[in-house]
Amino acid sequence: MGHTLTKQDVVVNTDIEAFPIVWLDSQVNKNHNNLAAQKQLRKLDKNLKTFDDEEECHKYIVSTLADDRIVFIVSGQLGQTIVPKIHQLPQIILICVYCMNAALNEVWARPFDKVKTVAEKFADIITCIESVQQNITLGAATSTNSNINVYTHYCTAIDDPFDNPLSFLECFLRIESNQSDITECIAYCRNKYNQNQHELDLIQEFQQSYTSERAIWWYTRQSFVFRILSDILRKEKTYLIYKFRFLLHDIYQQLKQCQCQSRIQVYRGQLLPDQDITYFKTLIGKIITVKSFFTTWSNRKHARSGLKPSTSNSKQVLFEIDAIPGAANCKPYGDISLHNSFPKPGEVLFMAASNFRIDTVHYGEDHMWIVRMTLVDNDSPNWKDFSQRIDIMEKNVGGLNLASFGTIMRCMGHVSRAKSYCSCLFDQLSLSNPLTAVVCFELAEIALSEGDSDANKSWYRKGTHIKRKYSVHGDLNYESKSKGSTLSRSVDSSFIATLQNSSEDLDSTINEAMASQRFTSVQLDKHQVRFSIEGYEKVPLVSLEEAMVPLLGVLPDIQQMVCIAKMKCELPTDGLTSDQSAAIMLYTMEWEPSETCLYFVLNSALRTADREVVKPWFLYLKLIFTALSRLPSKSGTFFRGVKLNLSSQHPQGETFYWWSFSSCTTTINVLTSDQFLGSSDIRTLFAIESTSGRDISRHSYYQNEKEILLLPATRFQVVGHLPFTSNVHIIQLKEIESEFPLLNPIL
Known part of the structure; x- marks a missing residue:
């Protein structure tokens, strides 16, 4: 940590090539000066990674690959112990020590030649980084239009296709573009080339005449199209890639249409610096991702033509690529001769973010280096899991959006990758963008996954503030839709206040006095004849957060309640996981208006018998059914009631189903309280002899209710009636065998 940083101290040159920057300092995320410095560094590397723990930082660095070319900034104190451990790693190209006493730290740093500066002013750190980047950028200039220069990050070495740095393209290409996206892209292009009349004319032509064909x-x-797409892909400018997805999607579809139908060998010639060739030798047998589109030729001689002669620092290189059509999940490639603006026979274009394996690197008889590569598929367990999750999110209510990739990464356990992705998005999005609040809530979930409760609360408050201010998905200040409804309890206000650190937030989302309808619903749906849950067991078991994604369209503010439930279920009982316990708790939570509570919307969906309405609930149903299957069955007499006389609707001997979840209690006293049925007016109490009820009281938000939960498709027989008083009617039910044993598929 160095001296005070002012805006005048640092001027960042954003036109030079970017390298990943890692910063280790115990105060990196706490000190005001360091936070200001981070903003400057993100102009050099939007994916800046910060660590305040040496062990975590070391673990991350050694997990990276040699081509990552990391710029490492470290405090003087931590530098003394970590620099000797990482100095020899090839991915470390520059070390900067940012400290309070440069003279003292120069002593220990002197033996390490990668330490290029020991500085007390952050401006000196920026200058050093830019100097190194500029030198490498100039060296890369000998490889004009290169899409594969290692030092300019045109490609990245990976261990698994899933590690593709542009994996988020799989999500983006499935999200339909709208006119506002295209308009924003045109505006971006005009701004970028506002001093170039020729390009402005082309932009105008593009706007007026572009078609997907x-x-x-x-x-x-x-x-401008080639230059902008190459730039945003190579530099992983996530938000711009998202906005230009209409163009990427159209190219993707055209490549599929002209996909080569037989095995091909194609070539690409270019001049590469000696250090790149040396580096490619270390990648033999490994996979690389070429970030941008990759142009090749079916004619070897054509690929070599036009190559500049080798120099003392750069050599001619010929890439020989084998590609077999039909490989699983390969990016498309095809002969684009008929689609080219300047027809060139035998030109084969590979889709952006294609993966290749480096097979051999050798010096050929024709005095040029030969790099043999093979297009590889994405047939790995991680990729299959990733693809399956995209399918689930795409096909259910809510669909995919800009933040979906972060959610998927987090739910797959790749929390650091999710955090980096969403942090980048937050930096790029304006506060008025509807997706900014979504990204904030996702960052809150990420913080919760990391155990950082302070960051969780901060991101949650920020997302809530943005959502209210810009009216994202409606106002959070709910008013009851039923002014005459009886009011009862809600989520513990002190807990909410702690979570949100704002009593005002509490009043807008949860009312302290509302009536539970879980025990007193009149929608007993006994006449339904269709069953719409079959097949839920085939979906994967996911986290509670991921299970909510398809439901955001019908439960737009459920993420807030998920956050509360997960916090209260950190140490669940009965051998349940945190997600399983929280799934049950979320079902029991109530807020106003009651029509927006999860249990209300879920049970309404189950009663419709409409499979398309129920399908978005499958992930949640799989999770809560799995949780309930872990709890022992409880036999006994349980109670449920409504403020109506239903005795005439249930003749003795009748058998019927309740198709939704049914909340019952073990004591009739709960139902006679004023919060439920009260002790006056007409009431019907169901006394239910059950063998399959699940005692969820230890996982309920309201543990004093002694809640027993009956599953959907529970079948009953009417045993008898008891007119208890003139206003109270008791119907005795007995559970009998159901044709739909829901838990069997997951037991």
Whole structure:
């Protein structure tokens, strides 16, 4: 940590090539000066990674690959212990020590030649980083239009196809673009080329005449399209890639249409620096991702033509690529000769973010280096899991959006990757963008996964504030839709206040006096004849947060309640996981208006018998059914009631089903309290002899209710009636065998 940082101290050059930056300092995320410095560093590397723990930082660095070319900033104190451990790693290209006493720290740093500066002013750190980046950028200039120069991050070495740095493209390509996205892209292009009349004319032409059938034509034309797509893909400018997805999608579809139908060998010639060639030798047998589109030729001689002669620092390189069509999950590639703006026979284009295996690197008889590569598929367990989760999110209510990739990464356990992705998005999005609040809530979930309760609360408050201010998905200040409804309890206000650190937030989301309808619903749906839950057991078992994603369209504010439930279920009983216990608790939680509570919306869906309405609930049903299957069955007489006389609707001997979840209590006293049925007016109490009820009281938000939960499709027979008083009617039910044993598939 160095001296005070002012805006005048640092001027960042954003036109140079970017490298990943890692910063280790015990105060990196606490000190005001360090937080200000982070903003400057993110102009050099939008994915800046910060650590305040040496062990975690070391673990991360050694997990990276040699081509990551990391710039490492470290405090003087921590630098003394970590620099000797990482100095020899090839991915470390520069070390900067940012400290309070440069003279003292220069002593221990002197033996390490990768330590290029020991500085007390952060401006000196920026200058040093830019100097190194500029030198490498100049060296890369000998490889004009190179899409695969290691030092400029045109490609990245990976261990698994899932590690593809542009994996989020799989989500983006499935999200339909709208006119506002295209308009924003045009505006971006005009702003970028506002001093270039030729490009402005082309932009105008593009706006007026572009069609999806001419996507490749525009890409191959010497224009802003090629330059912008290459730049945003190579530099992983996530939000711009998202906005330009209409163009990427159209190119993707055209490549699928002209996909090569037989095995091909294609070539690409270029001039590469000696250090790149040396580095490629270390990648033999490994996989690389070429970030941008990759142009090749079916004619070897054509690929070599036009290559500049080798120099003392750079050599001619010929890439020989084998590709077999039909491989699982391969990015498309095809002969684009008929779609090119300047027809060139035998030109084969590979989709952006294609993966290749480096097979051999050798010096050929024709005095040029030969790098043999093979296009590889994405047939790995991680990728299959990733693809399956995308399918689930896409096909259910809510669908995919800009933040979906972060949610998937977190739910797959790749929390650091999710955090990096969402942090980048937050930096790029404006506060008025509807997705900014979604990203904030996702960052809150990430913080919760990391055990950082302070960050969790901070991101949650920030998302709530943005959501209210910009009216994202409606106002959070709910008013009851039923002014005459009886009121009862709600989520513990002190807990909410602690979570949100704002009593005002509490009043807008949860009312302290509302009536539970879980025990007193009149919607007993005994006449339904269709069953719409079959197949839930086939979906994967996911986290509670992920199970809620398809439901955001019908439960727009459920993420707040999920956060509360997860916090209260950190140490669950009965051998349940935190997600399983929280799934039960979320079912029991109530807020106003009651029509927006999860249990209300879920049971309404189950009663519709409409499979399309129920399908978005499958992930949640799988989770809560799994949780309930872990709890022992409880036999006994349980109670449920309504403020109506239903005795005439249930003749003795009748058998019927309740198709939704049914909340019961073990004591009739609960139902006679004023919070439920009260002790006056007409009431019907069901006395239910059950053998399959689950005691969820230890996982309920309201543990004093002694809640027993009966599953959907529980079958009953009417045993008898008891007119207890003139206003109270008791119907005795006995549970009998159901044709739909819901828990059997997961037991």
